[in-house]
Amino acid sequence: MVKKTKDGLYIKPIKKGTTIDHLPAGTAFLVLKIIGTPEDTITVAVRVPSRKLGIKDLVFAENKLLSEEQIAKIALIAPNATINIIENNQVKQKIRLQQPSEVKGLIQCINPNCITNVENIPSRFYIDKNGIAKCHYCERTMTREEYIARIRV
Amino acid sequence: MEEIPKTNFSLKDVVSISDFKREDIEAVLNVAECMEKLPKERKSSLLKGKIVASLFFEPSTRTRLSFETAIQNLGAGVIGFADAKVSSVKKGETLSDTIRVVSGYADIIVMRHYIEGAARLASEVSSKPIINAGDGANQHPTQTLLDLYTIKKAFGKIDGLTIGLLGDLKYGRTVHSLAQALSLFDKIKLAFISPEELKMPEHIKEHIKGIKYEEFTELAAVLPELDVLYVTRIQRERFADPAEYEKVRGKYIVNKESLKGAKECLKIMHPLPRVNELSPELDQTKYALYFEQARNGVPVREALLYLLKDVRKW
Ligand SMILES: [Zn+2]
Numbered sequence: 187m188v189k190k191t192k193d194g195l196y197i198k199p200i201k202k203g204t205t206i207d208h209l210p211a212g213t214a215f216l217v218l219k220i221i222g223t224p225e226d227t228i229t230v231a232v233r234v235p236s237r238k239l240g241i242k243d244l245v246f247a248e249n250k251l252l253s254e255e256q257i258a259k260i261a262l263i264a265p266n267a268t269i270n271i272i273e274n275n276q277v278k279q280k281i282r283l284q285q286p287s288e289v290k291g292l293i294q295c296i297n298p299n300c301i302t303n304v305e306n307i308p309s310r311f312y313i314d315k316n317g318i319a320k321c322h323y324c325e326r327t328m329t330r331e332e333y334i335a336r337i338r339v
Numbered sequence: 340m341e342e343i344p345k346t347n348f349s350l351k352d353v354v355s356i357s358d359f360k361r362e363d364i365e366a367v368l369n370v371a372e373c374m375e376k377l378p379k380e381r382k383s384s385l386l387k388g389k390i391v392a393s394l395f396f397e398p399s400t401r402t403r404l405s406f407e408t409a410i411q412n413l414g415a416g417v418i419g420f421a422d423a424k425v426s427s428v429k430k431g432e433t434l435s436d437t438i439r440v441v442s443g444y445a446d447i448i449v450m451r452h453y454i455e456g457a458a459r460l461a462s463e464v465s466s467k468p469i470i471n472a473g474d475g476a477n478q479h480p481t482q483t484l485l486d487l488y489t490i491k492k493a494f495g496k497i498d499g500l501t502i503g504l505l506g507d508l509k510y511g512r513t514v515h516s517l518a519q520a521l522s523l524f525d526k527i528k529l530a531f532i533s534p535e536e537l538k539m540p541e542h543i544k545e546h547i548k549g550i551k552y553e554e555f556t557e558l559a560a561v562l563p564e565l566d567v568l569y570v571t572r573i574q575r576e577r578f579a580d581p582a583e584y585e586k587v588r589g590k591y592i593v594n595k596e597s598l599k600g601a602k603e604c605l606k607i608m609h610p611l612p613r614v615n616e617l618s619p620e621l622d623q624t625k626y627a628l629y630f631e632q633a634r635n636g637v638p639v640r641e642a643l644l645y646l647l648k649d650v651r652k653w
Binding site for chain 2: 297299300301302304305306307318321322323324325326327
């Protein structure tokens with residue numbers, strides 16, 4: 187798949203694997219942390235001009251399929267990103283991410299005195315339309331910036 | 340003979356005031372009112388043969404005594420501990436395990452814990468109802484219910500009142516929960532009176548968007564409109580600069596002088612204990628409602644125990 191912008195080609199297309207497009211600028215390295223394993227070939231472009239976002243990041247992962255959990259984590263970082271699954275140079279499946287309304291086990295609560303940081307139980311958050319996450323247990327709220335920094339990787 | 344009202348109480352646990360609908364609050368207030376009128380012998384048969392666990396992982400003598408009085412008044416037996424330091428829970432057992440075990444013995448579990456979210460977790464592992472008597476800095480729903488009961492008893496209603504919340508509105512969980520609960524009533528007006536540094540947080544204001552509220556830094560600016568003035572303490576530790584604390588503390592002390600211009604019917608409330616924010620010279624005035632407020636903890640807790648006595652979650 188060829189990724190063209192008005193300034194040309196930023197990443198060599200991949201034959202098979204997963205591309206993640208429309209990542210907000212600056213989030214590619216966090217996405218890498220979430221999906222990266224040492225045996226994969228991954229290409230990253232940072233601060234690429236974009237019609238939709240102004241500038242954006244891109245991640246191309248060869249021969250790699252993402253797990254549901256990895257996709258859920260990317261949706262937290264970049265609720266408007268697009269994930270393409272590529273086979274034989276073709277887009278086989280396009281996944282448009284959405285802001286989740288509830289997440290379980292993916293984020294650590296910001297409150298050190300929260301039961302989820304004391305007892306071994308999965309965290310649980312409700313995310314409202316403004317992107318504010320509220321802990322199901324201690325009821326503390328976090329901004330998107332705060333919870334992105336607390337995604338378990 | 341006095342009949343206990345049938346209610347639409349829908350909750351299986353009392354963990355957070357945000358779980359309450361208006362009907363649930365009204366159920367508690369109506370049953371509490373009845374509890375005050377019931378003859379002693381009748382009341383003491385309501386929970387006969389039941390066991391209530393009172394688990395205080397953190398000491399809180401007032402809240403515990405109020406709950407244990409309510410439990411005894413209804414004729415139930417009490418098991419539990421007043422301080423986790425002297426119980427087996429210090430030996431490293433998880434909260435989930437402690438609650439699972441106790442829910443096998445007791446019909447209702449009252450718990451106070453120093454960890455936020457402890458009560459919610461307990462409600463998920465216990466087959467019997469949990470009543471949260473305070474979880475760290477998070478929730479203390481029975482305080483809010485007794486505050487509402489006190490208002491209703493004094494005015495005959497809650498709808499339509501103008502209520503001032505004064506003091507530390509930023510960190511005070513009592514005023515956050517009270518504002519949330521009041522937002523379920525009709526034509527309520529709230530006045531948030533605090534220093535700039537301790538204003539009501541945005542996420543609480545977001546939650547109560549449906550009702551009218553205004554913010555003030557001076558009590559005098561809104562005093563003549565108030566039906567209720569709910570006073571809370573401003574703690575020195577909340578100020579990075581001690582000079583700032585010294586500057587504001589005097590402004591938020593309530594005494595006879597600062598109540599000049601108040602409505603005849605104004606009532607002053609306070610969750611107690613107080614330090615110096617509420618002058619003892621008010622204790623004998625018609626404004627003081629705070630001792631009555633403290634007493635109201637018992638009928639409200641009796642009502643909750645009664646409403647939850649037969650709940651089995653699985
Ligand atoms: Zn939490």
